[in-house]
Amino acid sequence: SKTSLVNDFDAVIIGAGFAGMYMLHSLREAGFSTKAFEAAEDVGGVWYFNRYPGARCDIESIVYTYLFSEKLYQDWTWTSRYPDQPEILSYLNYVADKLNLRKDIQFKTRIHAAHYDEANENWRIYLNDGTSVTAKYFIPAVGGLSATNVPNFKGLNHFKGEWYHTGNWPKDEVDFNGKRVGVIGTGSSGVQVIPIVAKEAEHLTVFQRTPQYMLPARNHQLDPEFIRQTKADYKEIKQQVRNSATGDLRKSMNCSVFDVTKEERLQALEEAWEKGGFIPGFTDVFTDEKANETVAEFLRSKISDIVHDPETAEKLMPTYYYGTKRQVLNTDYLETFNRDNVTLIDVKKAPIEEITTTGVRTTQKEYELDILVFATGFDAITGPLFKMDIRGRNGISLKEKWKNGGQISTYLGLATSNFPNLFLITGPESPAGFTNNVAVIESNVEWIIECVKYLREHDLNTIEAEKEAEAGWSKSVADLANKTLFVKTESWWTGANIPGKPRGLPLYLGGFKKYLEICKEVEDKEYEGFSLFANKREKVH
Numbered sequence: 001s002k003t004s005l006v007n008d009f010d011a012v013i014i015g016a017g018f019a020g021m022y023m024l025h026s027l028r029e030a031g032f033s034t035k036a037f038e039a040a041e042d043v044g045g046v047w048y049f050n051r052y053p054g055a056r057c058d059i060e061s062i063v064y065t066y067l068f069s070e071k072l073y074q075d076w077t078w079t080s081r082y083p084d085q086p087e088i089l090s091y092l093n094y095v096a097d098k099l100n101l102r103k104d105i106q107f108k109t110r111i112h113a114a115h116y117d118e119a120n121e122n123w124r125i126y127l128n129d130g131t132s133v134t135a136k137y138f139i140p141a142v143g144g145l146s147a148t149n150v151p152n153f154k155g156l157n158h159f160k161g162e163w164y165h166t167g168n169w170p171k172d173e174v175d176f177n178g179k180r181v182g183v184i185g186t187g188s189s190g191v192q193v194i195p196i197v198a199k200e201a202e203h204l205t206v207f208q209r210t211p212q213y214m215l216p217a218r219n220h221q222l223d224p225e226f227i228r229q230t231k232a233d234y235k236e237i238k239q240q241v242r243n244s245a246t247g248d249l250r251k252s253m254n255c256s257v258f259d260v261t262k263e264e265r266l267q268a269l270e271e272a273w274e275k276g277g278f279i280p281g282f283t284d285v286f287t288d289e290k291a292n293e294t295v296a297e298f299l300r301s302k303i304s305d306i307v308h309d310p311e312t313a314e315k316l317m318p319t320y321y322y323g324t325k326r327q328v329l330n331t332d333y334l335e336t337f338n339r340d341n342v343t344l345i346d347v348k349k350a351p352i353e354e355i356t357t358t359g360v361r362t363t364q365k366e367y368e369l370d371i372l373v374f375a376t377g378f379d380a381i382t383g384p385l386f387k388m389d390i391r392g393r394n395g396i397s398l399k400e401k402w403k404n405g406g407q408i409s410t411y412l413g414l415a416t417s418n419f420p421n422l423f424l425i426t427g428p429e430s431p432a433g434f435t436n437n438v439a440v441i442e443s444n445v446e447w448i449i450e451c452v453k454y455l456r457e458h459d460l461n462t463i464e465a466e467k468e469a470e471a472g473w474s475k476s477v478a479d480l481a482n483k484t485l486f487v488k489t490e491s492w493w494t495g496a497n498i499p500g501k502p503r504g505l506p507l508y509l510g511g512f513k514k515y516l517e518i519c520k521e522v523e524d525k526e527y528e529g530f531s532l533f534a535n536k537r538e539k540v541h
């Protein structure tokens with residue numbers, strides 16, 4: 001194409017996870033010269049790095065998978081209801097092989113900056129080897145949960161034992177046998193790693209700041225008949241996913257908690273508990289405190305049923321609004337606290353003061369440890385973007401625009417004003433984080449592809465979100481969030497897990513189906529809310 005004559009590539013992608021891989025494939029198929037850069041040695045994204053024992057997806061495998069290609073879907077067979085990390089990584093390797101993706105991915109390469117060049121109307125992308133490349137389109141497909149958060153505890157660099165973060169786990173196996181192990185954090189990652197470590201370690205100390213509501217995963221092998229059926233139903237499944245609120249096959253109750261009797265409600269909750277997985281939502285559970293409490297109470301009662309020691313059970317009781325932190329599925333998590341070699345420490349009561357050379361010291365006591373595991377989560381949503389120095393028009397930095405005194409603002413979660421030809425996938429203000437992310441990824445990639453094809457067909461050079469459209473989108477995102485209980489809880493959704501991070505809930509809560517409709521409408525109206533330019537001077541609309 002015309003632009004390849006002046007640019008190294010039509011498009012540069014950062015990341016080779018679910019998003020980067022599909023974006024690369026789609027751009028290539030559409031005839032755009034494309035290069036992807038990936039920090040890891042191979043494909044996988046977060047599924048490359050989150051190799052901790054027990055790492056597993058909590059979206060069901062039959063939909064946590066690409067649906068864009070029937071061939072890819074039919075030729076792969078998932079083995080369990082919730083796929084574990086090794087299986088997801090194998091799957092992504094299978095896709096990379098089938099689509100021959102690796103030839104256009106440069107691995108072991110980190111991008112530290114990307115600057116928009118107004119004179120040349122392109123992006124200059126800076127690699128960690130000191131070189132740079134140019135591209136017309138810049139697509140950071142970095143995900144929302146890839147910037148690990150190791151809290152800034154005093155003394156960590158003096159710790160003589162081994163320490164790891166779950167989100168950046170070493171490739172070599174970590175041997176817990178006979179070791180005194182500490183795990184800090186009890187979100188999805190902590191809850192997955194804790195039961196496994198407990199079985200191997202001599203002693204496990206769990207440092208818990210906030211107890212979580214626990215839902216049993218009831219993971220199991222998929223039986224051949226079920227697999228046959230899901231393959232036969234491919235088209236139906238794809239359609240259901242795209243017509244759903246959460247990008248998967250989850251059913252909701254379609255009624256208020258109070259439309260049913262207490263007995264009916266408890267029966268529904270019991271059934272959901274037995275089936276495992278996320279509890280189908282009553283319409284008002286996340287908007288009405290009283291409705292929410294009915295589910296919270298049910299889940300708290302399960303904790304005292306399972307955990308023998310009343311004091312430990314008490315420590316495990318959550319008090320925040322049920323579901324307003326990302327829900328956690330577990331296998332034998334609560335049961336783990338019935339083991340003799342496991343101790344639960346409440347670090348809200350007695351906070352961690354420092355990491356010593358030999359362990360963790362809280363305001364109450366010192367715990368000697370050989371291995372310390374940080375399951376302390378991520379600088380979510382904006383963190384991965386802010387790790388890079390991304391600059392748009394007039395050298396304005398994304399970080400300054402969104403962080404320092406500014407606030408996150410995007411149009412459809414796909415683009416942001418002053419950053420022409422930059423596209424986000426599962427970005428801030430998209431439905432990611434509340435939706436099966438693979439579904440969001442597919443829809444974002446497909447929207448971007450239609451957009452760049454349109455630009456090419458109409459001989460347009462740049463596309464840029466308009467400030468008013470962006471302000472409107474951000475307002476609708478905030479309005480939806482403010483009607484819910486989610487904004488009242490400290491979570492990675494609201495930015496509260498990172499000290500000093502601005503609070504908010506920059507995720508679209510209107511439902512996946514509605515989001516797709518809005519994106520489609522913008523596309524059908526030839527990119528309403530965007531400015532399109534044939535070249536620097538000539539604005540088209």
Ligand code: NA7
Nearest residue numbers: 151185186187188189190209210326375376377378492497
């Ligand atoms: P999460 O869900 O953010 O969990 C992190 C955990 O670490 C959580 O229990 C935190 O307590 C705890 N934490 C964080 N910082 C500290 C400090 N300074 N001291 C003590 N405890 C701390 O991350 P995950 O990796 O488990 O899961 C992330 C997402 O990945 C998950 O939601 C799924 O969508 C997939 P807190 O609750 O903040 O008090």
